[in-house]
Amino acid sequence: MFENKNFWVYIETKEDGSAKNGGLELLGQAREMVDQVDEEVIALIIGNNVDKAVEQVKKYGATSAIAVTGDVYSEYNTDVYANAVVENVKEYQPNVILISATSLGRDLGPRVAGRLATGLTADCTSLGFEVDKKEVQWTRPAFGGNLMATIICADHRPQMGTVRPGVFERKEYEISPNFEVITKDIDFPQEKILSRIVEVIVDEDADNVDLEGAEIIVSGGRGLGKPENFKLIEELAEVLGGTVGSSRAAVDAGWISHAHQVGQTGKTVGPKLYIACGISGQIQHLAGMSGSDVIIAINKDENAPIFTVADYGIVGDLFTVVPKLTERIKKKKNL
Amino acid sequence: MNILVCVKQVPDTTEIRIDPVKKTLIRDGVPSILNTFDAFALEQALQLKDKNPANVKIVVASMGPKQAETMLRDCLAVGANSAYLITDRKFGGSDTYATSYILSKAMKKIEEEEGSFDMIFCGKQAIDGDTAQVGPELAEHLGLHQITYAINITLNEDNTTALITREVDEGKIVVEARIPVLVTFTKTDDLRFASIMNKMKSKKAEIKEINYEDLEGIDDTKIGLKGSPTRVVKSFTPDVKTDGIIIREDDPNEAFEKFAEELEKAKLY
Numbered sequence: 001m002f003e004n005k006n007f008w009v010y011i012e013t014k015e016d017g018s019a020k021n022g023g024l025e026l027l028g029q030a031r032e033m034v035d036q037v038d039e040e041v042i043a044l045i046i047g048n049n050v051d052k053a054v055e056q057v058k059k060y061g062a063t064s065a066i067a068v069t070g071d072v073y074s075e076y077n078t079d080v081y082a083n084a085v086v087e088n089v090k091e092y093q094p095n096v097i098l099i100s101a102t103s104l105g106r107d108l109g110p111r112v113a114g115r116l117a118t119g120l121t122a123d124c125t126s127l128g129f130e131v132d133k134k135e136v137q138w139t140r141p142a143f144g145g146n147l148m149a150t151i152i153c154a155d156h157r158p159q160m161g162t163v164r165p166g167v168f169e170r171k172e173y174e175i176s177p178n179f180e181v182i183t184k185d186i187d188f189p190q191e192k193i194l195s196r197i198v199e200v201i202v203d204e205d206a207d208n209v210d211l212e213g214a215e216i217i218v219s220g221g222r223g224l225g226k227p228e229n230f231k232l233i234e235e236l237a238e239v240l241g242g243t244v245g246s247s248r249a250a251v252d253a254g255w256i257s258h259a260h261q262v263g264q265t266g267k268t269v270g271p272k273l274y275i276a277c278g279i280s281g282q283i284q285h286l287a288g289m290s291g292s293d294v295i296i297a298i299n300k301d302e303n304a305p306i307f308t309v310a311d312y313g314i315v316g317d318l319f320t321v322v323p324k325l326t327e328r329i330k331k332k333k334n335l
Numbered sequence: 336m337n338i339l340v341c342v343k344q345v346p347d348t349t350e351i352r353i354d355p356v357k358k359t360l361i362r363d364g365v366p367s368i369l370n371t372f373d374a375f376a377l378e379q380a381l382q383l384k385d386k387n388p389a390n391v392k393i394v395v396a397s398m399g400p401k402q403a404e405t406m407l408r409d410c411l412a413v414g415a416n417s418a419y420l421i422t423d424r425k426f427g428g429s430d431t432y433a434t435s436y437i438l439s440k441a442m443k444k445i446e447e448e449e450g451s452f453d454m455i456f457c458g459k460q461a462i463d464g465d466t467a468q469v470g471p472e473l474a475e476h477l478g479l480h481q482i483t484y485a486i487n488i489t490l491n492e493d494n495t496t497a498l499i500t501r502e503v504d505e506g507k508i509v510v511e512a513r514i515p516v517l518v519t520f521t522k523t524d525d526l527r528f529a530s531i532m533n534k535m536k537s538k539k540a541e542i543k544e545i546n547y548e549d550l551e552g553i554d555d556t557k558i559g560l561k562g563s564p565t566r567v568v569k570s571f572t573p574d575v576k577t578d579g580i581i582i583r584e585d586d587p588n589e590a591f592e593k594f595a596e597e598l599e600k601a602k603l604y
């Protein structure tokens with residue numbers, strides 16, 4: 001048996017110091033598992049301003065937090081951050097580390113797992129827990145979403161996994177009476193920092209488009225034909241209170257920014273409702289959205305693979321169906 | 336400038352279908368290809384070589400079964416200088432930790448032949464496993480720093496640093512990275528095709544093989560199925576929807592009415 005104890009959740013923060021949703025979602029999921037074995041859920045927060053995130057993790061299920069702060073953490077650097085995680089792991093020996101599978105999480109996770117010589121399961125979409133062994137069963141898609149695999153890490157600790165944002169919901173908990181924040185000051189020598197950011201080309205949309213957190217997504221693909229036609233998608237999204245998504249073909253054509261892209265090389269989403277308009281549904285697109293609760297497809301080709309994942313579909317021209325649908329919903333909602 | 340590109344042969348996952356009855360993957364007839372993201376990585380290396388043909392050498396290496404030789408030949412045909420196949424029964428069943436460990440040992444061996452590497456390129460992820468972990472884990476084993484999700488790379492004049500554009504959740508980030516460095520690539524411009532001449536030449540080219548015995552001091556507890564911290568305990572095909580309500584009507588108005596009716600019945604708006 002291992003001595004290792006407690007579930008850690010790595011909390012990624014935004015520019016303003018608040019926590020990203022992915023980490024907060026994992027706190028609740030960790031809490032469900034931990035409550036069966038009477039251990040703690042510890043939020044690990046690294047950054048140069050972490051106060052907002054600390055307040056958030058308290059609410060969403062962490063029973064304590066470790067905060068690593070200092071100027072050296074003001075921008076993300078793999079070596080600097082990995083060192084901070086590993087130092088803490090060595091000191092406290094957690095049983096499990098959960099990391100949200102964002103681009104940062106999937107850069108940091110393998111670096112840390114490599115250094116700790118332990119197993120890491122990538123991009124999980126569901127988690128099980130074997131209480132006796134305190135072992136996590138990590139389930140994830142492979143082969144572009146064609147196969148699901150359940151993976152364990154039996155003989156190494158900590159057990160590590162990255163988990164897709166959006167697959168679990170954030171849950172509020174009563175603030176733990178013993179909640180404490182351990183603040184750590186871990187230095188990293190400047191001369192060992194081997195890369196630096198010279199320019200950030202913020203995708204104006206990246207901050208505003210929250211596909212991962214969206215409950216309703218209306219996506220458009222190459223079937224739209226030209227950039228102006230995204231207006232049809234925007235209008236439908238607006239009457240539904242949804243967010244606009246897209247396929248990669250539309251992004252590559254320059255019709256819409258990358259922030260909107262859903263799929264293997266874009267965002268992985270799990271809304272309550274996903275409407276695909278003029279999207280064929282290639283496996284790389286499905287990989288990012290097949291976990292949606294309800295999928296509606298609008299496509300003029302009845303053999304389009306998108307219909308194999310659709311709960312509702314119409315074989316028809318999106319230029320008639322989409323505006324009509326928008327009108328219908330407007331009327332229904334008295335907009 | 337000596338560049339190692341790590342490439343993997345994978346089934347073309349866009350061609351894989353699920354047998355709806357047996358619920359297994361239909362792999363028959365599915366072609367094996369060079370992993371898409373590795374093709375991007377190779378293309379980026381080739382573009383550096385285009386700019387400075389005399390001073391850039393590209394070595395490709397793959398761990399896998401004998402049949403991966405075909406893919407390595409394809410890499411030679413588009414312009415890689417030499418190719419290595421890392422193959423041994425003992426390596427089978429390796430997870431990302433074990434794979435990256437073996438690759439790190441093999442790289443040291445290849446360096447004896449080719450000179451030390453200035454940069455290592457990987458794909459962002461292999462499209463069969465989709466883990467995106469081998470690159471960073473390899474960097475860790477080698478003690479190199481890593482730049483992930485690259486879409487473009489240029490070198491400064493004296494080849495001591497690289498400017499790399501990364502595509503991440505927040506947008507694009509340009510970083511200046513000191514060389515040596517390991518870079519993983521996510522996307523690039525169009526790929527090139529090999530000329531018939533080069534294709535023919537590559538058929539006869541030598542693919543150098545590296546086996547277990549060649550890797551001195553390799554730690555047996557870190558390789559293969561036994562050396563892999565993670566283990567697959569179950570695999571299954573995701574449920575495919577067979578009960579979706581798909582409206583096909585010749586008359587568009589009628590189709591729309593039916594469609595809207597279904598959506599309303601389901602209280603979707």
Ligand SMILES: Cc1cc2nc3c(=O)[nH]c(=O)nc-3n(C[C@H](O)[C@H](O)[C@H](O)COP(=O)(O)OP(=O)(O)OC[C@H]3O[C@@H](n4cnc5c(N)ncnc54)[C@H](O)[C@@H]3O)c2cc1C
Binds near residue numbers: 262
């Ligand atoms: C390594 C790799 C990673 C990738 N990552 C992603 C990813 O993250 N996300 C992603 O989306 N793709 C990704 N792709 C690309 C993917 O394979 C497809 O090329 C892409 O999803 C196709 O986009 P599309 O469906 O918009 O275009 P198409 O495949 O061209 O489909 C357009 C569809 O619109 C329909 N249509 C046309 N006109 C109309 C009309 N008037 N009314 C109704 N329907 C109409 C057509 O019938 C067709 O089905 C990736 C590919 C690779 C190789």
Ligand SMILES: Nc1ncnc2c1ncn2[C@@H]1O[C@H](COP(=O)(O)O)[C@@H](O)[C@H]1O
Binds near residue numbers: 398457460461
């Ligand atoms: N068996 C292998 N041989 C050579 N390179 C590999 C191998 N497996 C993975 N890689 C490299 O690591 C990258 C990420 O793979 P993965 O972590 O499996 O998604 C790939 O794009 C390759 O560049």
